[in-house]
Amino acid sequence: MGRGWAYRLKKGETLLVGSIFYWGHGIVKNPRRGLFDLEEARRLIEAQDLLAGAFGVGSALDVVAQTPEAMVRYIDFVAEATEGPILIDAVDAGVRLAGAGHALEIGLGDRAVYNSIAPWTEREELEALRDLGVRYGVIFTAQVGRKRLGIEERSKLLPGLLRKARSARLMPLVDLLLLEARELASLSRLAMKTREALRHPIGCGTGNVTTTWKAPGVGAVGAFNALASLYMDFLLYGPIEGAREVFPAVGAAKLTGLPL
DSSP, X not given: OTTSHHHHHHTTOOEEEEEESOTTOTTEEETTTTEXXXXXXXXXXXXXXXXXXXXXOEEEEEEEOSSHHHHHHHHHHHHHHOOSXXXXXXXXXXXXXXXXXXXXHTTOTTTEEEEEEXXXXXXXXXXXXXXXXXXXXXXEOOOOSSSOOOHHHHHTXXXXXXXXXXXXXXXXXXXXXXXXXXXXXXXXXXXXXXXXXXXXXXXXXXXXXHTTOSXXXXXHHHHXXXXXXXXXXXXXXXXXXXXXXXXXXXHHHHHTOOOO
C-alpha cells in the first residue's frame, strides 16, 4: 500500500470527499457524452485542493458519471487537475467498471477507489474487479428493500460486505450509511467499535443528510461535518461547492485533539 493517501488514512488523517459531475451539476453540459465547463470544473477542484492544504485535511473527488464515455472523459480531466484519490461512482455497474478499467490503464492504480460494493453487488461484478486488479473500494452498508433498517441492523451487513471485498481483493473503506442528523452519535460509536475490530478506514456520507436541509443556518453544514470528522476517517460531504464551508470547520475540529 505504500506511504500514500491510504496509509495516511489508516494512520488518522481525515479525508474529505467532494462530489463532482453529479446528477444535476450545473457545470455538466451533456451528461451522456461527459461534456462540461472545463474552466469552472478546474476552479472547483483547485479551490478544494487549496483548502485542503491550508487546513491540513486530506481531499479526494467522487466522480459521478452516467455513461462509460462520460466516465472516461471525467477521469482523464480529474487525473490531470489534482493529485488526490478519485472515487469512481455511478448507478450502473458497467459504468463503474469501465471507469475502473480506464483508471488502471492510465496508471491510476494507487488513486482509484471503486464506489461502491453494496449488499446487492453480484458475483460477476466482484470477479470483474478482481480481474482488473483494482486495489481500493468502498463497501456501503446501504438499505436493502423498502424496510428502513436501524443502525444495528445495518451493521449486520458488514460481514457479508467484507466477504465481497475479499473476493474482489479490495482494501475496503467502510461507508456506514447515515440517514439523518440524529443518528450521528450512534453511528460514531459504531464507527469507533468497527475501526477497533476491523482496522479498516471508517466513514460516512454526511452529504446524505446536509443536502436535504432546505435552509441550513450559517455554518450548520460545516459544524455537522466537523463533529462527524472527530470519529470518522473519511466523509463524503456532498457537492464540491461545499468545500469552502466544510474544510475550515473540519480543520478546526482536528486541532482540538478530540476525541480523547
